[in-house]
Every structure is written in C-alpha cells, then in structure tokens.
Amino acid sequence: MSEAIAFSRPFFGEAEAEAAAAVVRSGWVVGGPRLAEFEQRLAAFCGVEHAVGVSSWTTGAFLVLHIWGIGPGDEVIVPSLTFIATVNVIRHVGAIPVFAEIDPDTFNIDPADAARRITTRTRVIMPVDQLGLPSDIDAIGGLARRHGLRVLDDAACAFGSRNQGRPVGGLADATVFSLHARKIVTTGEGGMITTDDSSLAERLRRLRHQGMSLSDYARHGQRPTQFESYPEIGYNHRITDIQAAIGLAQLNRLDDILERRRAVAARYQAHLAGHPVLIPPHVPAGLAHNWQSYQVRLREHTGWSRNEMMDRLFEMGIPTRRGVMAAHLEPPYRHEAPSLPLTESTAALTLQLPIHPGITAEQQDRVLRALDRVAAQIASA
Numbered sequence: 001m002s003e004a005i006a007f008s009r010p011f012f013g014e015a016e017a018e019a020a021a022a023v024v025r026s027g028w029v030v031g032g033p034r035l036a037e038f039e040q041r042l043a044a045f046c047g048v049e050h051a052v053g054v055s056s057w058t059t060g061a062f063l064v065l066h067i068w069g070i071g072p073g074d075e076v077i078v079p080s081l082t083f084i085a086t087v088n089v090i091r092h093v094g095a096i097p098v099f100a101e102i103d104p105d106t107f108n109i110d111p112a113d114a115a116r117r118i119t120t121r122t123r124v125i126m127p128v129d130q131l132g133l134p135s136d137i138d139a140i141g142g143l144a145r146r147h148g149l150r151v152l153d154d155a156a157c158a159f160g161s162r163n164q165g166r167p168v169g170g171l172a173d174a175t176v177f178s179l180h181a182r183k184i185v186t187t188g189e190g191g192m193i194t195t196d197d198s199s200l201a202e203r204l205r206r207l208r209h210q211g212m213s214l215s216d217y218a219r220h221g222q223r224p225t226q227f228e229s230y231p232e233i234g235y236n237h238r239i240t241d242i243q244a245a246i247g248l249a250q251l252n253r254l255d256d257i258l259e260r261r262r263a264v265a266a267r268y269q270a271h272l273a274g275h276p277v278l279i280p281p282h283v284p285a286g287l288a289h290n291w292q293s294y295q296v297r298l299r300e301h302t303g304w305s306r307n308e309m310m311d312r313l314f315e316m317g318i319p320t321r322r323g324v325m326a327a328h329l330e331p332p333y334r335h336e337a338p339s340l341p342l343t344e345s346t347a348a349l350t351l352q353l354p355i356h357p358g359i360t361a362e363q364q365d366r367v368l369r370a371l372d373r374v375a376a377q378i379a380s381a
C-alpha cells in the first residue's frame with residue numbers, strides 16, 4: 001500500500017536533531033549564543049539591521065503594536081482574509097481592526113480599498129503576505145507615508161519570498177515571521193521580528209524578557225558584575241536556544257526547501273492551467289513565491305460546494321484544507337464588520353492542496369489523478 005500523503009510536514013533531518021541535542025548538552029538553552037547567531041543570520045538574510053526572536057508571530061506582532069503605542073481608539077487596517085491571529089493581536093492591544101478587501105487573484109490586501117478605509121484614527125496598516133505571496137508593499141508603503149501611518153508586515157508565511165528581488169523582511173517599518181511547524185523555516189513554534197529601527201529592536205529585546213535592561217547574554221561573564229534593572233513592564237515572550245539551533249539548521253537548507261516547494265508548485269500550476277474545475281493561484285510578475293501553501297479556487301459554475309470537493313478528495317486519500325478564513329465572519333468580529341463580498345466568496349470557494357518539500361512525485365501524481373477524477377465526476381453529474 002502506498003504511503004499516506006501528508007498535507008504539510010516540516011523538512012527536518014539529522015542536522016536539526018543534532019543541533020537541538022548540542023544545545024541541550026551545552027546546558028545554555030535560553031537567551032544564549034544560538035539565539036544571537038540565529039538573529040544575526042536572519043537579519044543578514046533580510047538585509048536589515050535587526051532581527052529579534054520571540055515565542056510566536058502573535059507575541060511578536062503584539063509587542064510591535066504595543067511599542068508603537070497603539071491602543072484603545074486607534075484603528076489598524078487589516079485584511080479579513082487571514083488567519084485570525086493577525087486580527088486578534090490588534091484586539092490584544094485594545095485597538096480596532098478595520099477590515100479591508102483583498103484582490104481575489106492574489107489573496108492579498110487591495111491597497112485601493114485600504115486607502116478608502118483610512119480615517120483620522122488610523123495608525124497602522126497591516127498587510128499580510130498571504131500563503132507566502134508578497135503583498136503590494138510599495139503601494140501600501142506609499143499610502144502609509146502620505147498619511148503618516150506605520151506598516152507592520154504580517155510575513156508569518158513569507159520567509160524566503162521576494163518582491164522585485166528584495167527579500168520580504170526589509171520592506172516595512174517592522175516585519176514579523178512565524179516559525180510555526182507549517183512555515184518555511186520552522187522551530188516548532190516561534191517568531192522573528194525584523195526591522196531597521198534600532199530603538200524598536202532594543203525595546204523588543206527588553207519587553208520579550210520582562211522589561212530587563214540588560215540581557216542574560218550581555219551580562220554573561222562580565223567583570224565587574226553587571227546588574228540589570230527593569231525600567232518598564234515586560235512579558236515572557238522568549239524563544240529558546242534549542243529552537244534557535246533548529247532554526248539555524250533549517251536556514252542551512254533554505255535553498256533546498258524553496259527549490260523543492262517551487263518544483264511541487266510548478267507541477268500543480270502546469271497541470272491546473274485551464275483546468276475545468278479549479279483555478280490555480282496567480283503570481284504577479286516580479287514576485288517570488290515561497291509556496292508556503294498552494295491554494296486553488298473552485299470555479300463557480302460547477303454546482304459543487306468547496307466542502308463537497310474536499311470530502312471527495314478525502315475519500316480518495318488526498319488531504320486538503322479549506323482556503324484562508326474570513327476573520328470578520330467569526331463571532332468576536334462579526335458584529336463590527338462591514339460586508340466584504342470578495343473576501344467572503346474567496347473564503348467560501350478556496351481549498352489548499354498538499355505541499356511540502358518532502359512530497360514525492362508519486363504522491364503528487366496521486367493528487368493530480370484525484371483532481372482529474374473529481375473534475376470528471378463534476379462533468380458527468
């Protein structure tokens with residue numbers, strides 16, 4: 001019997017296991033040299049001055065908004081078509097999410113719609129590089145500059161992607177990546193903030209560690225002994241050196257990870273071009289996609305629901321996920337949300353196909369055959 005197809009799976013090898021074990025053996029498992037190295041490598045990769053590791057995307061984005069002083073009464077423009085974490089952090093700081101429409105071809109925020117939603121209370125625009133495809137950050141950045149707003153790039157899924165050759169991570173006032181298991185580079189859980197703003201980076205380092213003025217790493221081995229102070233109230237949003245060591249091993253294989261994902265996506269794209277039932281994702285010129293996810297849209301004329309399609313594929317042994325959710329339809333946000341027809345139809349009609357660096361050609365063949373069988377069933381219905 002052929003092996004079950006995983007929808008998503010981290011691409012780990014012995015190097016990650018060995019790197020984690022080495023940190024455990026060293027005894028310095030948090031706030032140590034591996035974290036410093038991981039941060040330096042990530043900052044260099046993104047072409048920015050600073051990278052600050054945290055426990056997740058969510059805690060990282062929260063800290064950025066908090067340090068920027070975003071709070072009650074302030075508005076943050078955000079697409080609704082996103083994982084709900086993007087919106088939740090706005091509420092965590094007490095601010096108001098203002099939902100913007102997406103471009104249904106790219107699944108990313110529509111800058112023209114974002115512009116229409118700016119008010120005197122708007123402070124931040126938060127584009128999302130959805131599924132790894134960079135958003136139109138130049139248009140969003142221009143808009144923000146004209147209105148005196150900041151840009152926080154939700155690049156949870158977009159590590160390794162590029163916009164006109166420039167790596168995501170250096171294209172906004174601050175960018176936050178996720179290192180969760182479904183992401184391109186994973187440490188199980190974790191997050192990384194990149195920025196050129198030195199004072200932001202300094203406060204991020206402090207606030208992730210209870211407001212401590214001088215980190216354990218900076219104090220280590222100092223003579224005379226240095227003592228820290230706690231000038232402001234902070235949090236525990238730290239990432240461990242075990243995670244950082246795994247992240248470093250993942251960075252060593254980043255090119256391979258991206259290449260394998262690109263190859264899987266290219267096969268899907270070729271097979272689905274002109275497909276009678278599914279519309280493959282569109283990648284605008286100048287954008288390099290990391291293919292964190294592969295999301296397709298069901299054509300509207302089929303008479304089938306997306307869920308029916310997912311059930312049929314499941315029966316054929318093909319795991320799928322629904323497309324990106326519409327956060328404004330969930331109970332915490334429903335009462336304050338406008339109608340967003342493009343977001344709602346996209347959330348209803350999209351599904352994601354298996355993609356990860358370890359998927360074999362034989363497994364992908366099975367996915368492609370199943371898609372064709374479903375198309376034939378629809379045609380004969």
Ligand SMILES: Cc1ncc(COP(=O)(O)O)c(C=O)c1O
Pocket residue numbers: 056057058059082083085086128130154156157177178179180190191
């Ligand atoms: C677009 C987006 N933003 C934020 C997050 C939250 O990331 P984390 O789980 O690291 O907090 C995710 C996670 O899937 C995401 O896809």
